[in-house]
Amino acid sequence: MHDREAARRWLADQGVREVRGGWVRDEAPDVLLTADQVAHGWAADVFAEDVDAADQVRLAxxxxxxxxxxxxxxExxxxDDSPEGPLPAGVLWDGYRRRLEADRDVEAVCYSLWVDWFEDRATSATAFAEVLGNDIDRVVTEPSDALLRRARRVLECSGPVPWTVxxxxxRTAARLPALHPAVFxxxxASYHDLYGDLDPPAAxxxxxxxxxxxxxxxxxxLRHVLAAGHRNHHRSPGAWDDAVRAGS
Structure with missing residues (x-):
C-alpha cells in the first residue's frame, strides 16, 4: 500500500491524477486517459528519477x-536490461514475490514472468529460482496462504522454464497435495506453450x-502424449488431437 500511494503522489507531481473513470493531466483535464495510456506515458520516467535504483524499483x-x-x-x-542496469536484484525479486503472494488478481505480474523472464533463456533460471526455486522447500514444509498463492501462480506459468531448472x-511441490493441481x-503448460520444455519420461x-x-x-x-515420448505440442502438432480422440 505504501508503494501504491508513493506512486500516486509521484504521478501527481507529474501532473497526472486519478478521477472517476480514469486519469487526467492537469494541462488537459477534459481528456480522460486509461491506465494503459498512463503506463505507456509515464512508467519509463520512473527510471529517470534522481533517486537510487532501489527506490526507482519500489516506485515502479x-x-x-x-x-x-x-x-x-x-519498463x-x-x-534491468539497460546500460544502467541491472536493477538491484534483492529489491526487484522481492517486488515480484510480494505481489505473487498478494490476495488479489496479479495477472500482469504472472504474464510478465511468463513471456518476459521465463521465455528468455538468459533470465529464466534466475527468475524461476528467485520467485520459487529457492523457496520451494519452505513452501512445502511451512505452507501459508501467501506462500501457496505464490507457488501456484509460478508453477502455472512456468512452462517455458528449462526442464532441468x-x-x-x-518434484518438491509434488510432496504437498495442495500443490498437485498447480504442478499438473x-x-x-510445459507441453503446450510455444517455448514449453519438459522431458517426457520424467514428466x-x-x-x-x-x-x-x-x-x-x-x-x-497429457499422460498419453508423454507416454508416447512427445516433448512439445508444437513439435508434434497432431499428437494431442490423437490423444484426445484415443480417450473419447
Missing part, C-alpha cells in the same frame, strides 16, 4: 499496483505421482 512496483498494467513490468525489464521444484497445470513419472481426480480435464491426453 507502486505504479504497477496503482495501474495494474503489464506495460509497467515491461522494469527494460531498465524447474524439475527439482516440481505446470506440466500441461510422466511426476504426473503419475499427483493425486488428481481421474476426470481432470486434459489429464488423460
Amino acid at each position: 512496483f507502486g505504479l504497477l499496483d496503482l495501474l495494474d498494467e503489464y506495460w509497467v513490468t515491461c 522494469i525489464r527494460f531498465a 524447474k524439475e527439482p521444484a516440481y 497445470l505446470g506440466l500441461r 510422466l513419472s511426476l504426473l503419475d505421482r499427483l493425486d488428481l481426480p481421474p476426470d481432470t480435464r486434459h489429464l488423460a491426453p
